Amino acid sequence: MPENFESFIQQHRDAFEEPGPSPRVWDALERELEGGRKGRVVSLLGKNWFKAAVIAVLLVNAAVLFYIARHKQQQQQDLAVVIPEMQDAKVYYSNRINEKLELINAYPVNELGLDSAARQELQLRNDTYKTLENELKNNPGNQRIRGAMIRYYQLKLELFDKILEELHEKHAAPTTHTKKQYEAEI
Amino acid sequence: MKASANNLNQTQLDGNVIDRCKRGDVRAFRELYNAYAAAMYNICLRMTGNVSDAEDTLQEAFIQVHRNIGKLEREASVTAWIKRIVVNHCLNNLRKKKVYFEEVEEVEVAEEAGIDEDSFTWTVSAVKSAIHGLPQGYRTVLNLYLFEDYSHREIADMMGITESTVKTQYMRAKEKVRQIVKQQNLIR
Structure with missing residues (x-):
């Protein structure tokens, strides 16, 4: 069969093909793709480890304070005259907390790097707050519960300060313009 | 499944597979992989010369495809895009193994006197074996030109050498294959 090299290859092109790769390639590829996704989640967590840690501390603190307050409430029988003081504290801390929360919320969600549950926890009136508030209504004279409520406000403010400090380090103070830019980039 | 990259076309895939892949659908990516794995594996096998390296290169290339x-772009050829990624991975891996695609002087490569192609028999196994025995640089050029259908210009750009070097290496590679196949004919 007289043929030259190139025409031989063209005519027998398919005969030069081998069967496909072994299944181990897809298996390894799939593991890699799965790993990549896990890696990104871990990396996101790593990037925001500080915020996650502070929120965890806040939750634990609130839970411990609440537990102590509840446990000791029978022993505390103070007078209802403390309620006006608590009202003042509530107004003072709520204003400060809301101011800081507004500053934090000015950053795009992806910059905060927190999931919806964590963002919900940032709100002033989260589940911990509501529980403390109810306890206080039921036991207005209880010093432990009052202390827990004040401590809750303070921890929240500390947390927001830390988050804002970190955000300031990474970026200039956000403006409507920069937020739009972030959104455009996304 | 045997399929050469040159015979593949996008009609083998559902129209929305690429869109689903873009949305991170792993099942769609599996479909894409199944459609192209065999053809791309053959490119890797020809370029690397062994099964283990070919499979590793294929895996790396598909990770890049996924990323x-x-x-x-919507109007781009999926086949050409994936093939280019695979070929680039093969070339990069060869470079990592210190295979240098050196410039050669442009010289007229004369066909060896006395080699009469009509006088001996070409067989697929003989040609495969002959190509496999070529020096890496020759083999790369020959594979890209003959099997992957890239032009001399495109091969030069991919390998970072001049077009004239590609042409010269191709001529030498072809001549070498002829000689090896002739030797095999004489042995029989």
Whole structure:
């Protein structure tokens, strides 16, 4: 069969093909793709480890304070005259907390790097707050519960300060313009 | 399944597979992989010369396909895009193994006197074996030109050498294959 090299290859092109790769390639590829996704989640967590840690501390603190307050409430029988003081504290801390929360919320969600549950926890009136508030209504004279409520406000403010400090380090103070830019980039 | 990259076309895939891949659908990516794995594996096998390296290169290339599929433009050829990623991975891996694609002087490569192609028999196994025995640089050029259908210019750009070097290396590679196949004919 007289043929030259190139025409031989063209005519027998398919005969030069081998069967496909072994299944181990897809298996390894799939593991890699799965790993990549896990890696990104871990990396996101790593990037925001500080915020996650502070929120965890806040939750634990609130839970411990609440537990102590509840446990000791029978022993505390103070007078209802403390309620006006608590009202003042509530107004003072709520204003400060809301101011800081507004500053934090000015950053795009992806910059905060927190999931919806964590963002919900940032709100002033989260589940911990509501529980403390109810306890206080039921036991207005209880010093432990009052202390827990004040401590809750303070921890929240500390947390927001830390988050804002970190955000300031990474970026200039956000403006409507920069937020739009972030959104455009996304 | 045997399929050469040159025979593949996008009609083998559902129209929305690429869109689903772009949205991160792993099942769609599996479909894409199944459609192209055999053809791309053959490119890797020809370029690397062994099964283990070919499979590793194929895996790396598809990871890059997965990472970059979002950048694939709607009107672009999926086959050409994936093939280019695979070929580039093969070339990069060869470079890592210190295979240098050196410039050679442009010289007229004369066919060896007395080699009459009509006088001996070409067989697929003999040609495969002969190509496999070529020096890496020759083999790369020959494979890209003959099997992957890239032009001399495109091969030069991919390998970072001049077009004239590609042409010279191709002529030498072809001549070498002829000689090896002739030797095999004489042995029989």
